Amino acid sequence: MARYSRSPDSIAASLDWVRAHDSSKFLDSFYFQYGHASIADLGHLVFCFEGISELAATEIEDEQLWDGQARSSRYQDFSRAGFLTPLEFNDTQAGIYQHAGIDLLAAYEKVHSHIFEHLTAKLPRPGTMKPDAYQRNLTARAFDVARYLLFFGVPTGVGQVVSIRTLERQIARLKGSEYEELRALAGEMVQACTEKPDCAWDEASARAPLAPTLAKYCDADPHRLRATADLKLWAKQNLPHAAGARIDDVDLLKPAHTAADIVATLLYPVTDRPFRELYELACKWNDARRAEVIDLAMQSRVRKDDLLREFRGNLYAFDIVMDIGAYRDLHRHRRCQQFRQAYSGKLGYETPDAIGQAGVADTYHDAMRSAFAAIGQLPEPGSHYLMPFGARARFLFKMDFAEAEYISRLRSGVKGHFSYRSVAWRMRERMMALEPELGRLIEATPPWVEDPLTR
Secondary structure (H helix, E strand, O other), X not given: OXXXXXXXXXXXXXXXXXXXXXXXXXXXXXXXXXXXHHHHHOOEEEEEEEEXXXXXXXXXXXXXXXXXXXXXXXXXXXXXXXXXXXXXXXXXHHHHHHHHHHHHHHHHHXXXXXXXXXXXXXXXXXXXXXXXXXXXXXHHHHHXXXXXXXXXXXXXXXXXXXXXXXXXXXXXXXXXXXXXXXXHHHHHHHHXXXXXXXXXXXXXXXXXXXXXXHHOOOOOOHHHHHHHHHHHHHHHHHOOOOOOOOOOOEEEEOOOOHHHHHHHHHHHHHOOOOHHHHHHHHHHOOHHHHHHHHHHHHOOOOOOOOOOHHHOOOOEEEEEEEEHHHHHHHOOOOOOEEEEOOOOOOOOEOOOHHHHHOOOHHHXXXXXXXXXXXXXXXXXXXXXXXXXXXXXXXXXXXXXXXXXXXXXXXXXXXXXXXXXXHHHHHHHXXXXXXXHHHHOOOOXXXXXXXXXXXX
């Protein structure tokens, strides 16, 4: 297709040309030397990551132009899969981590069993529902509750279909990750590009390396690394004490000041402050002060670097405090800009109502308290692997109205997980308050409307 777009030949003639020439030389000239990056959008590869941590899966999926699937915590029992121990830990730290991880999975198994029994007693099987469908539905609902005790260290699998350009950006990002597991995976991805595919559809593709030319040019992204470090230091040295004002767990802003919006977004991932606080601060600063932050984020950029994603504008900014499990689900929405703050555990954890109703509150809270105590004893970033899915963290989602309507409508439905259903409903409520003329268009389902036997 690239040759076809750069010659007067027909597609058939272009195919004949490619078969008779060295495609790697063509790519070297047109893609890597001339900078025709659109060529890389024409080729797609399938990568499957097996036995990786849930934390790694979240980072792998953090691409806007990404298509793939990860193992669902709703349909599979994770208690028998064990968990990964971060490569960053020494023997003593690994022992603390493993003890807490074993406790979490034991509680996960016990909670799931009790929740299933509780739901069976609460929701008798309708005569019109087959026994196997009834069993599947209640098992999935029980996993919805038990998953709060899963943690980032449990293993999962991810399959992705990505363009060469997205893959190149993804590898560069992962090479610069703070997590050793991600840096190692990036190296394996590069190696895979130089080798024959594991699954080939014909004899010709079985003999050829996947993408040998790509592998030569994938280096860590120094711009993102340097900009993050610079902004973090600036925030530490220059921001006033946090206001500490109470802000709702789902807060909606419609930033009117573009430069202040960009500055607040740049500072959001390197602080633990609400977006509203950062934006209002930036609005009060003069032009020179805002320019100082923007220039700091730009100073490590070279000609080949795109602007950081923080510079991309959207109409609405949702600053959301939610549990990590809900974030894993909402993270799949690609038609928006997403940012997260560092996992710390400082915002506590969520407790589903069913935990108390099923009589397993002591089991749940003991496991959570043990995990958070262990997190406090372990160094970052390895401690992040012990973060339970029930832990609360802060995330920023920036989007247009169409995406806000889509997320609110889709994720509030009765088939969804109760945690993100609540978030989606509150997004709709915030839009109604801010933009009543538009908010009325969102046909979301209130979280108190339930149908647990619907999948």
